[in-house]
Amino acid sequence: MAGRDKTEAVRQPRTAGDGPDGRTRVVVHIAPTPFFANRGCHIRILNEYEALRRAGIRVIVCTYGLGSDVADVDIRRIWSIPGYRKTTAGFSPFKPLADVLLFFLCLRVVLHEHADIIHGHLHEGGLIGWCVKTALFWRRIPLIMDIQGSLSGELRAYGTFRHLPLLLRFFSWLERLILRLPDRIICSSRASFAFIVDTSLVAEKDIEMVGDVVPASFFTVLDKRTQRERLQLASDGIIVIYSGSLLPGKGIDVLLESMRLVARSHPAISFVLVGYPKEAVEQFLRVWDNAPRVVLPGEVPYRRLAEWLAVADLAVDPKGSESGEASGKILHYMASGLPVVCFSSENNRRFLGEHGFFAVGTSATDLALAMDLALTDERARHIYGALGRERAAAEYSQDAVGRQLRALYDSLA
Template sequence: MTTILHLIDTTGPGGAETVFTNLLEELEQTDFRNIVVLRGEGWVADRVRGLGITPHIIDSKGSFNLAYVSALRQLIASERVELIHAHLLGSNVYGALLALVCRKPMIATFHGAVDVASRERFLRAKFFLIGRGASAIVCVSKRLQQELADRSPLSTHKLKLIYNGVDPRAFRGAPASGLKEELGLPQDVTLVVSIGNIRPAKGYEYLVDAAIIMAERDPKVHFVVVGHQKEALFNKLMDQVAKAPRKPNIHWLGFRDDVADILRQADIFLLPSVSEGFSISTVEAMMAGVPVVATRSGGPEEIITDGVSGILVPVKDAGAIVVAVQTMMNESRRKSVIGEARRSAIERFSLQSMLTRYKEIYRQLVK
């Protein structure tokens, strides 16, 4: 039985964190033994415990925490870890260092442009360490793979493409209901749902602008945003709403653990991002049978075929969002998109496909 040490920077929730826990869930059904180290309590820790795994909570505050490295080194020895798998930049750096010190194979997974942000301190040094210590460097989109090849000293022969996977079983079953009642809305309104924590890359200011325009054109269209609300940015969005000539129909739901049910009640899914590595929520919407409007923000262009399995619009263009939403309200257009989107998502972005690719790399490295 091969023992794998799994590391991730954050405590969640979010797209990378969902992939992290979904991968663990699938690996628990295989002959791999999983050791998980987290930096603190939170959503990820709760999800990991729900899988029957007790995570090791080890604080790693500071730009370079020697106590953290020492604790992980001891854990690798005591648990006889044979492979390290890290996610996101910080954990990739620590994982690469441990791989060099402990002489273990290591996989570094990058999930988005935030992992290669030029403003990151000591970025070239961090990339140099990852390049030396990582045996394989996984990118979740072709665009991200190209960015890493162009903007970092990482060896291109180590770069691997593995799309994030979604379990289609989560979107089967009887139709969900209750969201319109919860929001106090009549049944004839159109719900445009967006999933994702409120942070700059998600482009929610353009969703607000689109909702302001839509309030004038069709007041029966309501926008629903699901995701953690980071206070400073959320307050800016609230100011934007308050200054609107007509109050837009936007419902901010905050974090929810019933995302699958919410998606299944959406009439349209909207991804307004200005930068996106790979959008899990877009794939989830496709599997849920919800027509997608997404920006050309990186990852979506690899998920959606414009006009066939969804509609792609330019980034930072509220007017284009409005036009695309109105187009998707046409019933015949919706039907033609939904079937192709679901087929494409299940074929290309299933959880099983992601698991198969990772298992191939695991076995290659352990051998």
């Protein structure tokens, strides 16, 4: 009962010389999450997959039993677990069982597919990968762990163990232990890099920064008025957009309060909040007197996200830096030519340079002030949007990240 393979598993083009004996290099990616759902972590995994395929590497994704299949992606799944239906971010009591089943699935796939490298996503993926590597010790398979932030920081941000500080302390200890297991660590932000070095005593040479990938479709310029009409939005007026999980850990509570403050001086403004779950936001809107137009499209397929970004004049990212996780949504905003309002974290400034509307503090009031500045300076919005698109195209394309990951694999295999 280790798992089930897709019988129509994708066979990627083979080119000689990548792996041992002249065969195409095979890399197993471990995704301990209900892949695919329209979430930042899943988007990163999918875009890395496509970047590596363009680089001539065969990739297999091992993941949970729930989640959507993606065309042309070789996905192997564990058996579905009765009662496990949660696809949003955050802890689930079913995850420990899912991870045990995922270990057995990965063990079988790595062995039968003669994998050359194990690439574990998130801390659980790194731990599962280490268990597989240890079980197949005679193969001496290199292990890479790909993280986006701090495990304990994410649990703290979501409030998972707010009433159990000893348990949170245990996860902090476990995180430091896991970070010492892989041969190389990939992280997506400078905050994560510093956290790993400072807390886990991992050598800097064993950590590599790999940014998120933005597919070419997001750089395509779509007509704003046409897209607004097609999506039944107001053809005139300024639209501010947010895309991502509508959860406190992503800063949605801060965003809602900042929207309330901004609407007082910009009553004609509209907001589009793309994401899920919607219930808490809907409750907030029900008690908001004289609220502006707020559109909640719900979950939008990732491959259609560019169509929604095209309707906006301004994008906002309310996420703080507590978890150390990089915010890949900012890169998608940039690729779409949108000026960005966000907090002044090291990672956000690494993406935007000096061409963002940065909140000077960390409160909803600070975010609202930055949003107000952007709304009242149309010229700056156009300049920042154009420069952001250029920056994203130059540094975060699929080909650039694919070359970086392939070079990393070459150094280990």
